[in-house]
């Protein structure tokens with residue numbers, strides 16, 4: 001800033017502090033006008049200033065995930081590498097990864113788990129046996145995350161085999177005392193830009209889970225590698241490079257190796273849009289802390305009709321008072337008890353109350369160290385967020401507003417919250433997948449809110 005600009009900035013600041021003081025006489029003096037002239041516009045100026053300051057403060061708190069091209073590394077590996085896959089992982093993918101390890105200098109030992117071995121204890125037994133044959137591995141490459149099947153016996157509804165298997169593997173490696181770096185492979189979990197294919201939200205869950213494993217078991221964590229749908233020799237070389245390199249959240253693409261970064265959103269980018277439709281908005285978890293806050297904000301912004309859901313509905317504390325408060329703000333609110341993870345119930349609700357906008361804020365959190373979390377409780381934390389979001393995506397595809405309440409736990413992990421992180425990573429992935437399909441969607445990964453909500 002040069003001297004002239006500095007003077008202008010100082011004068012601007014002085015002017016706006018007079019506006020913020022709300023004193024008409026002082027402002028009239030600054031402007032050289034009669035006090036009566038400025039008094040009429042002063043309240044509007046004060047409001048304008050306040051909203052701009054709030055908006056720029058909020059903008060300063062915004063970050064987004066970005067991808068940087070990095071040096072792919074030399075790809076020099078050594079020692080025995082345990083490669084773990086499951087029945088649903090395409091054989092050619094296993095072969096390609098094994099080939100990449102061999103060319104990188106490693107000696108792969110391949111274990112393909114059948115569906116009966118997805119259980120943590122079965123798996124620990126099998127791994128102990130494999131480890132015992134040669135006396136130790138240099139690393140573990142898990143391809144289990146690539147198994148996109150659902151509905152396999154023993155794996156709960158809403159938990160893809162790749163996620164259940166990855167959870168079992170992280171735990172079983174600890175049980176079998178195999179303390180070498182674990183690398184988890186996915187395909188389509190992340191998008192590095194427009195040239196990428198569509199994100200598969202189920203694959204993104206493995207990244208959410210992996211980031212928590214990285215926090216809880218740093219000494220035996222390698223990283224996450226996302227591979228492209230189409231394999232070629234360069235991809236194999238880059239995979240070996242990543243396994244021998246320093247980056248731990250990487251997308252390998254035909255065009256290069258990309259490392260995940262968190263970057264500040266540039267000022268002025270993604271200016272807030274207005275929800276212009278006069279239609280109704282569904283707020284799931286609408287009787288919870290953040291759901292109620294967003295309902296109030298929507299009412300203030302002129303949304304005429306709100307449909308608020310939670311499992312307890314009007315039985316939730318404060319629900320009736322919230323309806324009255326929203327009426328006072330000009331919105332007609334209906335509270336309906338509905339489990340968003342129950343597709344039929346959700347479809348029935350939307351049949352009765354058609355909406356043009358969706359805010360999906362329903363969710364539960366649980367804090368259990370990864371070493372002890374069971375598949376049942378893992379699935380329980382996933383269901384409202386992931387099944388709810390999936391059904392909303394299917395049932396309101398052309399929503400004019402589709403906002404998912406995600407969490408920072410999904411972005412950088414949170415100790416003891418593997419399922420919660422996986423669920424939020426799913427939401428972020430679903431928003432990307434919708435946008436790639438030309439639909440609207442925004443996933444807001446909130447940091448902890450003060451004063452209210454599930455983390456207080």
Ligand SMILES: NC(=O)c1ccc[n+]([C@@H]2O[C@H](COP(=O)([O-])OP(=O)(O)OC[C@H]3O[C@@H](n4cnc5c(N)ncnc54)[C@H](OP(=O)(O)O)[C@@H]3O)[C@@H](O)[C@H]2O)c1
Nearest residue numbers: 285288289290310311312339340362363384448449453454
């Ligand atoms: N609070 C924070 O600091 C924070 C930070 C980051 C992200 N978030 C996210 O923001 C969202 C709202 O959080 P909050 O703090 O407002 O939590 P909250 O007060 O506990 O509200 C959660 C709401 O979800 C409802 N819900 C849970 N399972 C449901 C299901 N299966 N079907 C329908 N409704 C269900 C709950 O009501 P019932 O129990 O009656 O169903 C409750 O109304 C969550 O998705 C959370 O992950 C919050």
